[in-house]
Amino acid sequence: MSFEEIGINNEDLLEKLYILDYNDPTPIQKESIPVILENRDVLGCAQTGTGKTLAFCLPIIQQLLQEHTTHNKTVSTLILTPTRELATQISENIGRLIHQTPLKQAVIFGGIPADKQIRRLKKGVNIITATPGRLIDLVKKGHIKLSQVKHFVLDEADKMLDMGFVKEIFTIESYLSPTHQTLLFSATMPNKILDVASKLLNQPQEIKVSPVSSTAVAIDEKIYYVDQRNKKRLLIDVIKNNNINNALIFTNTKRGANFIVKALGEAGIKSLAIHGNKSQEARTKALSYFKKKKIDILVATDIAARGIDIDSLDFVINYEIPPAAETYVHRIGRTGRAGKSGQAISIADGTELDSLKNIEKLIKHSIEEVKEHDFPMMEAEQDRNRMIKKKQKNNRRSSRR
Known part of the structure; x- marks a missing residue:
């Protein structure tokens, strides 16, 4: 099935898809694009790397091009994301599709001065991709008017809720035209997402592709068991x-990410970290260096990594097992994309065995253990229990900082 067969008929867009090597629509695109072109609301569930961004960008841009006049400078599409990295990635994808068309866009997020963003807005834009906080701030100051928005997209909605943006989502929605189309996409569909969706969406078409309990077949999953004191040494051995x-x-904390970068540097391995305490400039630099292969390893926390778009990522390594089983699926979904193979390596110590059991229960298979390595797990049960209590105590201290 081609893009033309599912409703994309704009010759300029089709040519750009060909140039960008998008030959055939992915399952989420096949399901979503015709529905969006019918101006229906969508509740979409799809893992990272399934082509979700193109699934909503393509039909919206086609509609805007059909309706657009050179004098139209009103904001007609708003895309809301949880992180600045994801906002930037979506904006880059949109930029490729609207290049040399009358459509204009802006990307809005915090962490940097707003002056440049405001100047861009004053020139007039049709599409805004934004994070909630900075968007609301600029709306309240009169720099953005959202009353003419026809298409409202919430991407990575589950992560937005995890980050506490529920109130902000409804505040933003109140600024929009009452007749707008709403498209909500999420990697998971817990009850809290369904509750928000019931209030925002009008008789939506539900679309589910590759449920969250599954991991891509192209990903080779392996796990190493190790004593906590040897974890760093094992990581370096695995890499070399x-x-x-x-x-x-991936690490579970910002402190852990910094620790790994330091340890890898001491071992002669080039890496940089991205997390919430890093400035936007530092995060952009780290991602750019990684894409340009100036560094071998990118170390990230889950929230900072959401929205990172890296082509042909060979390995994902879980230095720390995520407490939430669904997060494991999100993490390893960064590799093995678009039919390419990838490897996911997890390194678990005795304090993480319960989390691992929950992951294997969710994905419905056991992760293959690598038994032949220099740092086998030797900790006794009482030692593991002691470490779990110590870890819980340290986590409570970190949360108060």
Whole structure:
């Protein structure tokens, strides 16, 4: 099935899809595009890397091009994201599609001065991609008017709720035209998402592709068990023994990300970290260096990594097992995209075994253990219980900072 067969008939867009090597629509695109072109609301569930961004951008841009006049400078599309990285990635994708068309866009997020963003807005834009906080601030100051918005997209809605943006979502929605179309996409569909969707969407078409309990078949999953005191040494061994030079490493905390970058540097492995305490400039630089292969490893926390778009990522490494089983699926979904193979390596110590059981229960298969390595797990049960209590105490201290 081609893009033309599902309703994309704009010749300029079709040519750009060909140039960008988008030959055939993915399942989420096949399901979503015709529905969006009918101006229906959508409640979409799809994992990272399924082509979700193009699924909503393509039909919206086609409609805007059909309706657009050179004098139209009103904001007609608003895309809301949880993080500045995701906002930037979506904006880059839109930029490729609207290049050399009358359509204009702006990307709005915090962490940097607003002056440049305000100047861009004053020139007139049709599409805004934004994070909630900065958007509301600029609306209240009169720099953005949303009353003419026809298309409202919430991307990574589950993460927005996890970050506490529920109130902001409804505040933003109140600024919009009462007749707007709403498209809500989420990697997971817990009850809290369904509750928000019931209040925002009008008789939506529900679309589910690759449920969250599944991991992509192209991903080779492996796990190493190790004593906590040897975890860092094992990580370095795994990287060097497998000649890994294109990997995204996940940690559960910002402190952990900094610790890994320091440890890898001492071992002669080039890496940088992205997390909430890093400035926008530092995060952009880290991602740019990784894409340009100036560094071998990018270390990230889950929130900072949401929305990062990296082509042909060979390895995802879980240095720390995520407490939420669904997060494991999100993390390893960064590799094995678009039919390419990828490897997901997890390193678990005795304090993380319960989390691992929950992950294997969710994904409905056991992760293959790598038994042959230099740092096998030797900790006794009482030692593991002691470490769990210590870890919980440290986490409580970190949360108060």
